[in-house]
Amino acid sequence: MADFAALALAGEVPVLHGPQAEDFALVAEALLAAGRLVPFDADETVIAPDDIWSRPGSGLASQVSQAAALASEGHVHLVQLRGIERSAARSWHPALAALARRGLIPRRLLLFATLLDQDASEAASLPRHLPPRGRGRRGAGVRPAGPAPTRFRLPRGTLGSG
Numbered sequence: 389m390a391d392f393a394a395l396a397l398a399g400e401v402p403v404l405h406g407p408q409a410e411d412f413a414l415v416a417e418a419l420l421a422a423g424r425l426v427p428f429d430a431d432e433t434v435i436a437p438d439d440i441w442s443r444p445g446s447g448l449a450s451q452v453s454q455a456a457a458l459a460s461e462g463h464v465h466l467v468q469l470r471g472i473e474r475s476a477a478r479s480w481h482p483a484l485a486a487l488a489r490r491g492l493i494p495r496r497l498l499l500f501a502t503l504l505d506q507d508a509s510e511a512a513s514l515p516r517h518l519p520p521r522g523r524g525r526r527g528a529g530v531r532p533a534g535p536a537p538t539r540f541r542l543p544r545g546t547l548g549s550g
Contacts, residue, residue: 396420403472403503404503417466436479471504473510
């Protein structure tokens with residue numbers, strides 16, 4: 389959790405995958421955002437970061453855009469970009485991470501993504517990172533790697549028995 393929090397607070401957009409990613413998101417919501425989790429389901433219409441702020445076709449502000457407005461006023465929101473493998477994540481995820489790292493997204497808007505099907509071709513196109521060396525613990529491994537998305541796997545039992 390500490391690695392995830394450090395990445396999110398540093399403006400990274402980590403990618404979670406594994407059997408307990410949804411449970412991890414709920415714990416992160418409670419610890420980092422006082423219960424303010426904003427889910428956003430990625431689909432084939434998401435091809436650029438702009439498609440996360442307004443829905444393609446309608447131009448209506450998405451729930452992420454609304455959370456960003458509240459984050460600008462000082463309210464922390466945790467945004468879960470769910471199922472990014474169903475979209476053109478190889479195109480928009482690195483661009484979104486670059487915007488976040490440059491501070492062009494409100495600092496109190498904490499972004500992360502989840503993979504629902506890590507065997508999908510789009511998921512395979514996202515870089516994989518190894519767990520940090522010398523940690524010797526179970527759980528999520530994270531290694532920031534510049535402009536590449538940071539992915540870590542949550543094995544069963546990460547959040548207790550299961």
